[in-house]
Every structure is written in structure tokens, then in C-alpha cells.
Amino acid sequence: MIEEKKSFRTIFWRNGAVVMIDQRFLPREETYNEYRDVEGLAEAIESMVIRGAPAIGVAAAYGVALAAHNSTGDAQQTLDAAQEAGVRLSRTRPTAVNLFWAIERMRKVAQTQRGDVAEIKRRLLEEAERIHAEDLELCRSIGRHGAELVPDGATILTHCNAGALATAGWGTALGVIRSAVEAGKKVRVLADETRPFLQGARLTAWELQRDGFDVTVIPDSAAAHLLSRKEIDLVVVGTDRVAANGDVANKIGTYGVALAAKAAGVPFYVAAPWSTIDLETPTGAQIPIEERPAREVTHVGATRIVPEGVKVRNPAFDVTPNELVTALITDRGVIRPPYTENLRAKA
């Protein structure tokens, strides 16, 4: 039984279904959707019912378990269904490496299975639940390491949502903030609204308010200004993939925040579980950047904000070069430059 000790739950398994809070409709509506087949779950990942690199990994793992659970065939057919689910789920989002990492872990478990269908189903579900439970533990560990970098009384800027909603619970960047507060520090959080999907305005503000934090939303474009005015003491963000040289892919806008933090002499931290670090990708230039549908930019709710017929670009991620990253906060400790050497040493 996974105990998240929070006022809401991001994702969980219940009676043969994957249940997820629908992040598209927060903060307006708090609804939980139940997914009983892989295709529905894959589409939920694509449409951002759930998002955030670690949470996507957990969802994909449950998706593989779900395919096995639903199988009415023999052992081989059940393993084939799990394999096929992995292929489908790996096509949902290209940037976050945790997705591929979680599917690979599920594949390795499947590979060791033989004749007993019930055993296959049980072992795959156990592995998904282990990935889920581990993610919570890893976030707690990231939080403990990161909390030491947070001065008492700090004003902390974050971009996007790297919180309980982006993970199995607790969060990576917000996990650092949660752990700092748990350790007795007082902090104020500034949340970039994070256009176009508004993860900051809608999700970070909602989860921090829900849990009693002091949170203020700002337009993305105000971050550089407030950094230059010395109103921010540190920046902490999550990441979808860290390359072997320490380049960081994260939600579009992160790179601009990092440039402004550097210009202001403010530390810029990136918090992530080790599964987000991809030593097989040499630099940020090799990380695929997802382009998402124009409608996320042209409309907010039902309101069209871009004139009909005008083109739109919607890159969902950007790459922050390693020289702008003060430190990586991982479950294996705080890692500082030079990243190529120091990441390899912890691998």
C-alpha cells in the first residue's frame, strides 16, 4: 500500500485500473479519471492528464502492468501484450527520459518470467508499484539533500510544476521546498505561470496552496525582472532529462530563467531522481524537443487569444547549458560542475 500523506493523490492503482487526477482541469475541477486499457492511458499521457517526467514514468509502468492484467491469453500472449504496451507508451512523449527508463525496467522483469500467467501479472504490477514507491522515496531523498541549500527566509523561484503532481508525490523541485519547510525553514515561493499549459499558475499554485505554502504566481516574463531586482534568493526547477555533460532539458522557459539567474548572481538548481540522468545522451543538443499542438497557445479555456489563421510555434522544452546550472540535486546527493566527471563518478 502506497501512502502519500498528502491532501491529494497524483496516480494510483485501484482494482485493475490506473487512477489519475486530471491535471488539465485543475485548479477549476479536482476529478480523478480511471483508465482500464493501455490506449486510453497512452492518450491521457499525450493530452497531459498526467505530466512531469517522474509521474509519466510511473504511469507508463502501470500501463505495462495494466496490459498484462487485462490479458486473457496464455503466458506468452500476456508477455506480448505487456511488450506491445511498452511500445505504445514509449511513443507518447519524446523528451522525458523517465518514460523509457520505466518501460525498460518493466521489460526486464517481463523477460525473466515464464509459464504462470497469474505470476506474470502479479510480478509486473509489483514492479510498477515498486517504481511508484521508489519515486516517493527518491523525492524524499532529493528533498533532504536540497533542503540544505535553502537559506531560512528564502524567496524561491520555480518554473513549471516539479511537485507532487509531477511525481508519485512530494516532488523534485517542490520536494526540495517541502523538505526545507519540514526542516523548519520559512520560505516564500514564486511560481512562473508557465505558458502555454500553465503548470505553474494552475498546478504549482494549487498544490502549494493546498498544502499551506506561501505562493505567488508571476507571468513567465516577470522572472528576469524580479531576479534583476534581487527579489529572489534561489531558483529550483525539475528536469525531463539531464545529458551526460550536465545540460538540462526542462519545460520551455527554463533556459531563459537560468540566463537571468546567472546575470543576477542567483543560484540555479535542478532537482531530479537519478533516473532522469541520461548518460547515453552526450549533450543537450541530442535531446529531442517535443513540439505540441498549436491550440495550447491559441486558446486559454474557450477563449481564443491568437487571431484565426495566424501561425504558432509551441516547443514544449528547452535546453539549459551546463554552465548555467549551479548544481544538480539528486537522490545520490548534490552534484556540482564539472558535470561530465562528477555524474560519471556517481553512476
Next chain:
Amino acid sequence: MIEEKKSFRTIFWRNGAVVMIDQRFLPREETYNEYRDVEGLAEAIESMVIRGAPAIGVAAAYGVALAAHNSTGDAQQTLDAAQEAGVRLSRTRPTAVNLFWAIERMRKVAQTQRGDVAEIKRRLLEEAERIHAEDLELCRSIGRHGAELVPDGATILTHCNAGALATAGWGTALGVIRSAVEAGKKVRVLADETRPFLQGARLTAWELQRDGFDVTVIPDSAAAHLLSRKEIDLVVVGTDRVAANGDVANKIGTYGVALAAKAAGVPFYVAAPWSTIDLETPTGAQIPIEERPAREVTHVGATRIVPEGVKVRNPAFDVTPNELVTALITDRGVIRPPYTENLRAKA
């Protein structure tokens, strides 16, 4: 008669009223509002029916003329009404210096007037119309100077709206682009959407599409990414006030774009009429930065995007330090660093 040769008009005087296109409802609705008293006009400036430093200057000048026009008293009462209108209008927006400059020009004309009420009314309206007509000419001149800096085939990034809608017509930053196209160059324009008021998504996209330009809207936070990927050849923006040392106040987000342009080695130009240059303000640190209502951030149309009860910051402008500005494009020519010396030389 002021002839703007465009498919829409930003502001004009008609039969004792100031008429303005309502920029709050573009691109959804193209409506023209008529203002017959100073208080209504002042509130229209405050609520951003009209915005953009040069356009606000023109509106304020017409507002002073309107006060005189509406006076039923003697010469002194008419001059007092004009004076009072200037005081009220100068309280509408603190950052753009053109507002104060235009009111001051009107005050100087009023100061030379004596006994004839009809003459006072006529002279003040003439001066407002002169400011209006001059602004068009200045934009044309800015455009001619700036067009030489635009390579054929360039992709140009702009932030906010420094277009026909922000001026008497033609535009400053967009005036440069319009003049480059008039000179036979092919260009593509990327428009930052410019949260929270969405001047880029709503206004720049609308006016450029209306006039047949190739325009693409991007989230503000995508600008740094696209600059880093070498997809942008130059940046041109407007400004609300340039300090004596060349520091530039402009729409929130401009500073971040300038940082990213510098990091990418892309020229960052600022286009403005000379009236925007404020030699009495030594540096950007002395420029007042307006904070606007939270609702601009919390809502888009009727849709609430920030949870109820969460705080918001909404600074409307930021300051780009002079070292990030490649050149100022003015009606007096292109001005390059060192700005303190080179601005003084053109004064």
C-alpha cells in the same frame, strides 16, 4: 486631415470626440469607442483601451484639447480646464515618458494663449493634431533608418506591440519591419505573445496579419530557446522610456529577450521616437515601474487560471541595461554605444 493609409485606425478626433479602437477586445471584436470627456478618456488609458507609449501621448494631447473644447466658460476657465485635464491624464500611466512629454507640449501652447476662447480651443486641437501627425512622420523616419539594419530574408522577433496600434500609425518596432518590407525585403516575424495582456498574440498578430505579413506567435518563454537555436536573425522592440545612459524600459519580458539575444549573438534593437528618450532620467533604476491589477494574470477572458486566494505579482515593465542594446533606432538616426555621449550629441 490625418491620413493613415492603413486598414484600421488607432485613434482620431471626430466632431468633438476622441475615437479609439478598443484594444482590449482585439482580435475578437473590432470596435471603436468615442470619448467625449476627459475622465472617460483617462480611464480608457488606464484600462488599456489604448496603450503603447506614442499612442498614449497622442491620446493625452487630444484629452487636453477635449477639455478645452468642452469648456463653456471664459478664456481663463477654458485654460484652467485644459490644465486640470493635463494633471488628471498624467496620473494614468507612470512609465511611458511620452505621456508627460505630450501634456507638456500642450501646456506650452496653452501658456501662450490669451483672451479668445474659440482661438484657445482651435490652437489646442491643432497642437494635438500636430502631435498626432508628427508621430506618423516620426514612425516613418524610424522605419527608414531601421530598415537598413534588416537583412533580406530575416526572421525578426518582436515583443509586445510597438506597431500601428501603439502609435498614431505605422509603428516603431513594427514600423521598422513595415519599412523593410516597403523597401522590397522579405521578412518573417515572430511575435512573443506577451503575457499577461497578450499584446503580441492579440495585437501584433492581428495588425500584421491584417496588413499581409508572415507572422507566427510564440509563448514568451520560447523566445530564448528559438534564439539559442539560431532561428532568429534580429530582435526589434519598442520602448516606453530610454534613460540618459541608454537603459531601456519596455514591456515586462523585454529584459529576458535581450539577455537571450546577447547569449545567442543576435542584434537587439530598440525603436523609438525621440520623445521617448528622457535625458532627465539618468539610468533605468530611476524609471518608475507600474504594477498592474492581479486580474490581468489570474484570468484570461472569463477563465480563471490561478487558484482563488493565491497571490500575484504583475509588474508591467522591466529595464534592459544599455550593454544589451545593440542600437537605438530613432527618427534622428541609429544611435550606438556609448549611449550617454551619443544621445547627448543628438539632443
